[in-house]
Each structure stands twice: as structure tokens, then as C-alpha cells.
Amino acid sequence: MSRRTTGLAIEAEGLTRSFGETRALAGIDLQVPAGAVYGLLGPNGAGKTTAVRVLATLLRPDGGRARVFGHDVVGEADAVRARVSLTGQYASVDEDLTGAENLVLLGRLLGLRKPAARERAEQLLAAFGLTEAAGRQVKKYSGGMRRRVDIAASILNTPDLLFLDEPTTGLDPRSRNQVWEIVRAVVAHGTTVLLTTQYLDEADKLASRIAVVDHGRVIAEGTPGELKSSVGSGSVHLRLRDPEQRPEAERVLRAALGVSVQLEADPVAITARVGGDGSDLDASAQAAQALGELSRAGIVVDDFSLGQPSLDEVFLALTDHPAVPAEAERDDELEAAR
Amino acid sequence: MSSDTATSADRAPTVYVPSSEALATVLAPGARPPRPSPLSASLTFSWRALLKIKHVPEQLFDVTAFPIIMVLMFTYLFGGALAGNPRDYLQFFLPGIMVTSVVMITMYTGVGLNTDIEKGVFDRFRTLPVWRPAALVGMIVGDVLRYVLAAVVILTVGLVLGFRPDGGLLGVLAGIGLLVVFSFAFSWVWTFFGLVLRSEKSVMGVSMMVLFPLTFLSNVFVNPSTMPGWLQAFVNANPITHLVSSVRAAMAGTSDASSMMWTMAWSVVFVVVFGTLTMYRYNRR
Numbered sequence: 001m002s003r004r005t006t007g008l009a010i011e012a013e014g015l016t017r018s019f020g021e022t023r024a025l026a027g028i029d030l031q032v033p034a035g036a037v038y039g040l041l042g043p044n045g046a047g048k049t050t051a052v053r054v055l056a057t058l059l060r061p062d063g064g065r066a067r068v069f070g071h072d073v074v075g076e077a078d079a080v081r082a083r084v085s086l087t088g089q090y091a092s093v094d095e096d097l098t099g100a101e102n103l104v105l106l107g108r109l110l111g112l113r114k115p116a117a118r119e120r121a122e123q124l125l126a127a128f129g130l131t132e133a134a135g136r137q138v139k140k141y142s143g144g145m146r147r148r149v150d151i152a153a154s155i156l157n158t159p160d161l162l163f164l165d166e167p168t169t170g171l172d173p174r175s176r177n178q179v180w181e182i183v184r185a186v187v188a189h190g191t192t193v194l195l196t197t198q199y200l201d202e203a204d205k206l207a208s209r210i211a212v213v214d215h216g217r218v219i220a221e222g223t224p225g226e227l228k229s230s231v232g233s234g235s236v237h238l239r240l241r242d243p244e245q246r247p248e249a250e251r252v253l254r255a256a257l258g259v260s261v262q263l264e265a266d267p268v269a270i271t272a273r274v275g276g277d278g279s280d281l282d283a284s285a286q287a288a289q290a291l292g293e294l295s296r297a298g299i300v301v302d303d304f305s306l307g308q309p310s311l312d313e314v315f316l317a318l319t320d321h322p323a324v325p326a327e328a329e330r331d332d333e334l335e336a337a338r
Numbered sequence: 339m340s341s342d343t344a345t346s347a348d349r350a351p352t353v354y355v356p357s358s359e360a361l362a363t364v365l366a367p368g369a370r371p372p373r374p375s376p377l378s379a380s381l382t383f384s385w386r387a388l389l390k391i392k393h394v395p396e397q398l399f400d401v402t403a404f405p406i407i408m409v410l411m412f413t414y415l416f417g418g419a420l421a422g423n424p425r426d427y428l429q430f431f432l433p434g435i436m437v438t439s440v441v442m443i444t445m446y447t448g449v450g451l452n453t454d455i456e457k458g459v460f461d462r463f464r465t466l467p468v469w470r471p472a473a474l475v476g477m478i479v480g481d482v483l484r485y486v487l488a489a490v491v492i493l494t495v496g497l498v499l500g501f502r503p504d505g506g507l508l509g510v511l512a513g514i515g516l517l518v519v520f521s522f523a524f525s526w527v528w529t530f531f532g533l534v535l536r537s538e539k540s541v542m543g544v545s546m547m548v549l550f551p552l553t554f555l556s557n558v559f560v561n562p563s564t565m566p567g568w569l570q571a572f573v574n575a576n577p578i579t580h581l582v583s584s585v586r587a588a589m590a591g592t593s594d595a596s597s598m599m600w601t602m603a604w605s606v607v608f609v610v611v612f613g614t615l616t617m618y619r620y621n622r623r
Binding site for chain 1: 362366465
């Protein structure tokens with residue numbers, strides 16, 4: 001059944017790494033408990049990929065140290081490699097080969113004999129809905145299929161720790177949901193997953209703990225709930241039936257909530273911040289109260305949604321600057337690593 | 339969950355619904371197989387090189403069309419002027435142009451490695467718990483097949499044009515064998531540059547800068563005795579000169595012990611020096 005691992009999967013202290021002038025990691029500390037999804041959340045260029053590459057033994061840190069299941073990533077790299085696998089941000093399978101060939105190749109490299117490698121490849125392709133595509137070159141796959149074969153390759157030898165570097169970036173919503181389901185299944189099995197993402201909702205849905213990374217440092221760490229409550233606010237988005245009523249709606253909302261209200265470019269749209277420090281009520285209660293006031297004032301609301309704080313808002317709250325991407329991290333890294 | 343397998347009649351996007359039961363089955367860990375031996379890992383990587391040839395056969399253009407052009411071009415360009423007629427020249431020239439073509443093809447090892455790294459697939463290879471040089475050794479072993487193919491193509495063209503090796507089949511095989519051993523060793527120069535340089539283009543650029551003088555400033559095209567002294571000094575030290583002399587001797591049915599020794603010595607030096615540098619870079623990235 002499940003292979004449970006307890007304790008810490010990753011312990012990192014003060015990891016640093018520079019590429020020329022660019023300081024990709026400026027002293028990262030991480031404590032990742034085993035058996036769950038841990039999210040590294042941050043904008044492009046925050047250092048997430050570099051951190052993953054150091055922890056997966058692909059890159060040596062300039063300073064600091066990191067252990068994966070107690071093994072040092074530099075001194076005992078081979079012991080680490082025996083327990084992890086990586087699905088990188090870019091295809092980590094051979095695009096010229098077919099899906100089946102890729103999996104057989106990796107099975108052989110992991111020590112399976114040819115018939116066993118073939119059998120394993122077939123099982124994985126079936127479970128990942130790729131049987132039909134098994135004989136096609138990976139470069140002819142859709143984005144979602146490519147991700148799936150990539151993850152299938154990573155669990156060939158069911159690792160204790162799986163690195164997923166931005167697994168859903170660039171995927172359509174359905175493919176994203178598929179990847180989420182797969183991640184949940186992998187974790188339910190007992191594998192620890194370190195997931196990097198730019199999307200708060202993704203980290204929120206999958207991760208049991210999140211570290212927010214910015215400029216090569218962890219600037220906040222905790223459960224998704226802790227992080228969101230530290231930010232404290234969300235937004236209510238409203239669309240009115242009658243644009244004429246918008247000034248009235250603005251006045252009502254401001255009076256009811258005591259918060260700033262923003263008029264959108266769309267003449268019927270209006271946005272209000274809720275759940276901030278100024279109120280004892282949580283965001284949903286405030287939103288309900290606002291809706292009540294609007295209906296009492298005879299204002300017809302066609303569409304209503306309560307949004308979580310966006311990554312931008314989390315960043316604004318944590319750093320006083322929005323989540324602007326630093327220069328493309330991977331490019332710097334590739335150049336500097338040569 | 340409706341189904342755990344994809345259903346599609348044609349190539350339309352398949353609707354895949356991940357099934358936690360199906361995934362749980364494939365996740366159930368069997369006993370981990372033992373780590374493959376260095377030889378087995380290297381052979382698996384060379385299998386990958388063969389699969390790439392199968393899927394992208396255009397890459398064989400370099401090892402077929404290019405050598406044919408080289409033989410035809412130089413035989414008829416220089417033959418009359420240098421040896422009275424192309425046929426006599428070919429008798430002298432064929433082993434040399436075979437060496438030149440194959441040694442030039444070795445640079446694609448570096449280009450291929452650079453492309454692989456750019457695409458990210460080496461990230462996965464480098465996180466596997468296998469013998470570290472296996473990925474590179476396997477790649478070069480795959481390339482050796484291309485070298486053999488190029489040599490055979492050139493030999494065939496030569497035979498058609500009138501090349502008659504006095505060493506017979508054994509001599510020819512010995513000559514090709516020497517060439518392949520040297521090319522395997524020399525490929526490690528390019529794996530190093532493939533790892534150090536930033537782009538495919540710069541790997542090509544550096545390769546050309548090294549290969550042109552190395553192959554032309556040798557005894558491939560003419561006898562070095564008419565060259566100025568300083569150039570003779572370079573030509574006589576050039577590993578390509580030693581290789582060409584020993585391949586020529588083998589194909590002519592004689593043997594040139596000193597050239598052969600030098601060829602082997604250079605091969606060992608290339609593997610030891612550039613193999614080590616390559617692995618150092620490969621591990622340090």
C-alpha cells in the first residue's frame with residue numbers, strides 16, 4: 001500500500017546561488033514535511049526554479065546546505081537521486097521519441113529489464129490516458145498530454161519526493177484539472193510533492209503548506225489559510241443591470257462596507273475590497289451584507305462573485321510591491337550555468 | 339469516474355479523466371530494481387540515439403551526402419593538377435578524405451548535446467541514479483554508428499571511382515577501425531564544448547575554427563614535403579596527420595608503427611583530458 005515517510009522531506013538552510021550579477025537565491029530556508037504537497041509560490045524570476053534545481057541535485061548552491069530525506073544534495077547527490085524525480089518547467093522527456101519509447105528508455109535506465117520496462121510503460125500510458133498516443137512522437141502531443149507523459153516518466157519508479165516545476169503553466173483549464181487530480185493521487189499514495197506555481201489558487205487547492213518566494217528569499221510561510229488571513233482581503237465583483245444605478249451603488253457600498261470601491265471600465269462593473277482589517281466580519285459576511293443593502297436600495301445585481309486575494313494582493317501585502325516578474329530566471333540561469 | 343482510459347476514434351483531442359483507482363495501481367511500488375550497470379546504462383542511451391535516427395532520418399544527410407560531395411569535389415578539383423589524373427590522386431587521397439569527413443562529422447556530437455540540454459531532457463537524465471558518464475558515452479556510441487556509415491559511403495564512392503586498396507578487405511577494415519577509435523576519442527572534445535558554449539551556433543563556430551586548420555594543415559590533400567619548415571612542423575605534430583598515415587598504410591596493406599602509436603596516444607589523451615573536463619562540467623552545472 002502506501003509508502004508513508006515521516007519527518008522532513010527537505011531541510012534547507014541559507015541556500016544561495018548567483019548567476020553572474022543575478023542573485024537567484026539569496027538565502028532560502030525551507031522545511032518541507034514528508035507526505036504532503038508543499039507549494040513554492042512566487043512570480044517568474046523569484047528563484048523557484050533555481051531552488052528546485054538545487055534540491056534536485058542539478059545545480060550546486062554557492063552557499064548554505066540542503067538535505068533531502070537526510071542526504072546532503074551536494075555530498076550525497078546519488079542517494080538523493082535515488083529518491084527523487086523531477087518534472088521540469090520545460091519538457092523533460094525526449095520530444096523526438098514516442099511516449100512509449102520515452103517510458104521504456106527511463107524504465108531501462110532505472111534498472112528494469114526490457115519486458116518489465118515495456119509492461120510498466122503500458123500500465124502508465126493506460127493510467128494517464130495515453131494509450132492511443134503511445135506510438136506518436138511527443139512533439140506531436142498537446143500541452144496537456146506532454147505534461148502527463150512527463151509526470152508519468154517521473155513516477156516510473158514511484159519516487160519518495162517529486163518536484164513539479166510549474167506543472168500547469170500554459171495549460172488549458174481542463175488539462176490543469178487533470179494535473180491536479182494526478183498530483184492528489186500521487187500524494188495520497190505517500191509521495192511528497194514540492195510544487196512551484198505562480199497561481200495562488202493552485203497552491204491553495206493542492207498544498208498543505210506554502211512558502212512565498214520573492215527575490216530569492218522566503219518572505220512568508222504557512223498553511224494557505226494562514227497566508228490568506230495574513231493578507232486579509234478579497235474582492236467582491238458586481239455587475240449591475242442598469243449602468244445609471246452605478247453611482248448610487250457606489251455610495252451604498254461605501255457606506256455599508258466602509259471600504260474603497262473601484263469603478264471598472266465596464267460601465268456596469270464595480271469592485272469592492274472586503275475582509276480587510278477594518279471589519280470584524282469575514283469577507284463572505286461582508287459581501288452578504290453589501291448585497292442586502294443594494295437590494296434594499298432597489299439596485300439590481302446581475303452578476304456577483306467573491307474573489308480570493310490574488311497573488312498580486314498577497315504580494316502587495318507582504319512586500320509592498322506587486323508580483324512583477326524579475327528578468328527571465330531560466331534564461332539567466334542557462335547562460336550563467338555554462 | 340467514468341473511465342480510466344482515453345476514448346477517441348481519431349486524432350481529436352482525447353477526453354482524459356484521471357481515475358484515482360487507476361493511478362493508485364500504477365503508483366503501488368514494486369520492489370525497486372537494482373541499479374543498471376554502467377555498460378547497460380550506456381547501451382540504453384545509445385539505443386536512444388538509434389531511435390532518434392529512426393524518427394529523424396534527415397540527420398543522416400550529414401553522413402551520406404556531405405562525404406560524397408567531399409570525395410567528388412576534391413578528387414576532380416585537385417586530381418589532375420596534383421597527380422596527373424584524378425584516378426591516381428584518388429589512390430592517395432581516399433583514406434585522407436575519409437578521415438577528414440568523419441572527423442568533421444564528430445562535431446555534431448557537441449551540437450546534439452547542446453540541443454538536448456537546451457530542450458531540458460538532460461535535466462531528467464541528470465537526476466537519474468545511474469553511472470554519470472552513461473548519457474554521454476551512449477550518445478557517442480550512437481554517433482560511432484554514423485561514423486561507420488560515413489566511412490562505408492566514402493569507401494563505396496571511392497571503389498566506384500577506381501580506388502583499389504592493396505590491403506584488401508582486412509586492410510580496409512583495419513583502416514576504418516582506426517578511424518572509428520580515433521573519432522570516438524575525439525568526440526569528447528565536442529561534448530566539452532557542447533556543455534561549455536551557450537548555443538548550437540557557437541558550438542558550430544568553434545568546431546569549424548578547430549576542424550578546418552586541423553584537417554587542411556595535414557597530409558590529407560598533399561605530401562607535406564613541399565611546405566615551408568614551420569608548417570611542416572605543425573603538420574607533423576598534427577594528430578590528423580598521424581591518423582591519415584596509419585589509415586593509408588593499413589589500406590595499402592603495409593603498416594606504419596610510429597603513426598599508429600601516435601594515433602593511439604592522441605586518442606588516449608583526448609579521452610582522458612576532454613572526457614575528464616566534460617564530466618567535470620557535466621557534474622558542476
